[in-house]
Amino acid sequence: MKACMIIGKANVGKTLFAINFAGYLGVPRLEIEFTTPGGEIYRRTLTQREAVEELTSPAPHHTLGLQAFDIQMPGLKGRKHFAVLDTSGLTDGIPEEPLVRRAMAQTLAQVRQAAVILHLIDASSVTKQGAVEAVGQVDWQVAQFGGMRTGYAILANKMDLPEAASGLLQIRREFPGHVIFPVSALLKTGFAEVKQFVWRHL
Amino acid sequence: MHNRNLAPMTVEEVLDWLEEGRVSPAEAFALFRTIGERAEIVSSQAKESQEKLNDVLAELDGLIGLKEVKQLVREIQAFVEIQKRRTEERLVTEPLVLHTIFRGNPGTGKTTVARILGRMFRHMGVLPRGHLVEVERADLVGEYIGHTAQKTREQIRKALGGILFIDEAYSLARGGEKDFGKEAIDTLVKAMEDHKQEFILILAGYTDEMNFFLQSNPGLRSRFPIHIDFPDYNAQELLAIAELMLEQRQYRLSDGARRRLALLIQKGLRSNSYTFGNARTVRNWIELAIRRQAVRLVQKSGEMTRQDLMYIEAEDFGEGL
Numbered sequence: 036m037k038a039c040m041i042i043g044k045a046n047v048g049k050t051l052f053a054i055n056f057a058g059y060l061g062v063p064r065l066e067i068e069f070t071t072p073g074g075e076i077y078r079r080t081l082t083q084r085e086a087v088e089e090l091t092s093p094a095p096h097h098t099l100g101l102q103a104f105d106i107q108m109p110g111l112k113g114r115k116h117f118a119v120l121d122t123s124g125l126t127d128g129i130p131e132e133p134l135v136r137r138a139m140a141q142t143l144a145q146v147r148q149a150a151v152i153l154h155l156i157d158a159s160s161v162t163k164q165g166a167v168e169a170v171g172q173v174d175w176q177v178a179q180f181g182g183m184r185t186g187y188a189i190l191a192n193k194m195d196l197p198e199a200a201s202g203l204l205q206i207r208r209e210f211p212g213h214v215i216f217p218v219s220a221l222l223k224t225g226f227a228e229v230k231q232f233v234w235r236h237l
Numbered sequence: 238m239h240n241r242n243l244a245p246m247t248v249e250e251v252l253d254w255l256e257e258g259r260v261s262p263a264e265a266f267a268l269f270r271t272i273g274e275r276a277e278i279v280s281s282q283a284k285e286s287q288e289k290l291n292d293v294l295a296e297l298d299g300l301i302g303l304k305e306v307k308q309l310v311r312e313i314q315a316f317v318e319i320q321k322r323r324t325e326e327r328l329v330t331e332p333l334v335l336h337t338i339f340r341g342n343p344g345t346g347k348t349t350v351a352r353i354l355g356r357m358f359r360h361m362g363v364l365p366r367g368h369l370v371e372v373e374r375a376d377l378v379g380e381y382i383g384h385t386a387q388k389t390r391e392q393i394r395k396a397l398g399g400i401l402f403i404d405e406a407y408s409l410a411r412g413g414e415k416d417f418g419k420e421a422i423d424t425l426v427k428a429m430e431d432h433k434q435e436f437i438l439i440l441a442g443y444t445d446e447m448n449f450f451l452q453s454n455p456g457l458r459s460r461f462p463i464h465i466d467f468p469d470y471n472a473q474e475l476l477a478i479a480e481l482m483l484e485q486r487q488y489r490l491s492d493g494a495r496r497r498l499a500l501l502i503q504k505g506l507r508s509n510s511y512t513f514g515n516a517r518t519v520r521n522w523i524e525l526a527i528r529r530q531a532v533r534l535v536q537k538s539g540e541m542t543r544q545d546l547m548y549i550e551a552e553d554f555g556e557g558l
Contacts, residue, residue, distance in 0.1 A: 125262040133258070140256040143265055147248065176266035179325055182362065183270065183283060211333060211434065212324060214365045214398075232365070 037117040039233050040145060042177060043155035045095035045124025046168040048192045052155060052220035053121035054086045057104040059226045066105040072137040098123050099138045115237050120145060127171035151186040151236045158191040158202035178210050186236035188214040195219040248272060290360040297353050301481065302474040303346055309465055317361055333434060334462050339441035341467025344517030347441045355400045366398035374408040377421040385417040389424040396436045406440035407450035422457060429460055470515050475502045479519050488527065493551035501554060526553040
């Protein structure tokens with residue numbers, strides 16, 4: 036099955052985006068396939084509210100492993116069946132915890148096959164020195180990797196926060212030549228443009 | 238960074254190194270790009286884009302005439318390519334401002350070249366969609382205060398990811414200070430700031446009118462770094478265009494028809510160029526001749542051969558159209 040992969044640093048809102056975007060695409064109950072860092076696979080069905088409560092957290096590295104949301108997206112010419120693939124947060128340095136490193140390796144193993152890569156950046160923390168979610172070396176490298184292929188877009192997330200407007204301008208300056216969508220995973224804004232982009236590249 | 242001499246050789250090795258804590262995720266992505274280069278990871282997509290880009294450039298080369306336009310488009314393509322490579326190497330880049338002025342008479346290939354530019358930028362990764370939204374004054378200018386900004390914004394929204402092509406753009410400045418056209422210009426200028434690199438704006442029109450338009454709007458002029466002039470086609474080029482149009486429709490000109498068409502073209506070129514629409518007029522003549530050929534054949538008695546169906550005769554062009 037084709038995958039729309041959500042990638043980015045820890046704490047930029049990947050899981051909340053995946054849950055709310057799946058809901059926006061018309062999925063009433065979320066069919067989720069979890070792959071643990073150890074390779075164990077299990078499935079669960081959750082409502083959006085349950086998913087938000089269980090799967091999201093303000094602490095970094097809450098998502099370890101892969102979470103694939105099963106999606107059937109209707110369009111003008113039929114339906115497309117694919118997975119929104121939520122992944123572990125990336126870091127600029129080498130994480131100390133082996134489980135976190137293994138989860139990141141899992142993410143990178145998937146990135147080669149993904150039809151679409153949505154790279155989330157926290158627009159409200161672009162310039163926060165030392166913040167785990169601030170733009171860093173790994174964002175540059177992901178963008179350079181994404182620039183070599185089609186179906187890659189940057190999502191400037193957390194546009195609902197006051198610092199995000201200037202953050203978006205800075206993202207546009209620092210990542211020229213890339214497709215950039217301002218979104219708020221929390222308020223579900225900017226999703227229509229992302230949906231169009233995903234539809235075109237699947 | 239780790240010792241390059243011992244660098245992992247395959248993507249799988251990079252993943253092992255990442256898991257073992259020997260490289261960071263950022264370094265792993267960098268290694269992804271260098272290992273097996275584009276071959277193992279993304280080459281099929283890049284190759285596909287390159288092939289499509291080559292097709293678009295071949296289509297450009299296949300256009301009759303337009304030597305300087307083609308050269309300029311090639312220059313733009315090379316410039317964009319080099320800026321992209323420089324970005325990859327984290328070198329300082331020139332801003333990729335590609336808003337363009339097209340100057341020339343009707344039927345000189347402006348819309349055709351705009352479509353080609355859209356597809357070229359799409360396959361180069363500059364524009365995600367590369368489609369062309371073709372509008373004129375009436376599509377942008379409204380009838381009451383606030384209406385113009387709304388109409389203009391709507392066209393800009395449609396063009397995001399592609400090209401907004403405004404034909405006869407000078408007409409936006411037609412009515413002076415109190416005209417709503419000025420509001421359209423202001424809205425366009427604002428969108429060029431707000432949606433930088435999300436769309437390309439092409440303003441097209443007659444050479445003299447466009448020059449006057451840009452002189453009277455200096456703020457606008459400075460935002461369009463690329464100016465492309467579309468000269469009128471000469472008689473030989475117009476005849477070649479006509480034959481190409483017919484060939485695409487599986488028709489041919491008889492010797493008599495070719496002579497008649499050549500005369501018509503020369504007559505058209507001698508007339509005022511504002512009324513003679515270059516390739517567009519020739520296309521209209523061709524379409525009229527095709528309809529007249531059909532009437533002639535239907536009225537003809539006797540057997541209709543394949544040759545009859547294919548050939549346009551001199552009489553199909555009428556006396557003077």
